[in-house]
Amino acid sequence: MRFPIVLTILLTISLQSLAEDGGRRNERHFGRHSYLKVFDARGQLIGRLGNNASQEGVFLRVDGALVFAPVRHKQLSSDQWSASQFEWRDAGVASMTTDCVSIPGSSTAASPRPVLLIRQGPEVTMFIAGTNDSGGVSGNDSYWRRGCAPGSSLQADEWAPQASYSLTEHYPEPLSIRY
Structure with missing residues (x-):
């Protein structure tokens, strides 16, 4: 027993x-202290997956500026998204040239420094705002402006980009998120 x-x-x-x-x-x-990380198509670590203004993405230092680059599931077709591959979340602007861009004020919540991501084919370019808002500044050909109206001025809730940065050149898609 x-x-x-x-x-x-x-x-x-x-x-x-x-x-x-x-x-x-x-x-x-x-x-x-384990956390999810974002990697590019080459397997290079981009950074830690973060959340800012209800968007998932990664914080980056670009020429000394801290910015937030949002990501999303890779779009495979108009109504289908990949479960395991990711891409940079662009602003959804159909066509825009680099001399016709302004950064909407609503994007200020999505980054420590306001940014606008624009996709042209496979290329995604990040436009980074300056340190001060540009509202009320009279139009100037040196500003990248939406609409390209000559002599128009930036609105109070718009920012003029100070720099541009090719995300896909530095971090090619598709992106992956893993430990």
């Missing part, structure tokens, strides 16, 4: 010990 009780106790203790070791191993493998 004693043997089954002792055997049960020993089995319980050994199983509990194995479970604790497995938990420690998982913690070492995934770590308490």
Whole structure:
């Protein structure tokens, strides 16, 4: 009678010990500080997946400016999205040339420095606003303006880009998100 009780106790203790070791191993493998990371098509780490203004993406330093570049599931067709591949989330502007861009004020919530991502074919360019808003500044050919109306001025909620950065040149698509 004693043997089954002792055997049960020993089995319980050994199983509990194995479970604790497995938990420690998982913690070492995934770590308490494990987080999802964004990688480009070459497998190069872009950065840690973050969330800003209800969008998922990655924080980047571009020429000293901290910006947030949003990502989304890769669009395969007009109504189909990839489950495992991702792409840069552009502004959805159908056609725009680099001399006709302004950054809408609503984008200021999506980045520490306001940005506008524009996709032209397979290329995605990030337009980065200056450090001060441009509202009320009279039109100037040196500003990239939406609509390209000569002599028009930036509205109070628009920013003139200070720089542009080719995201797909530095971080080609498709992107992947993993530990």
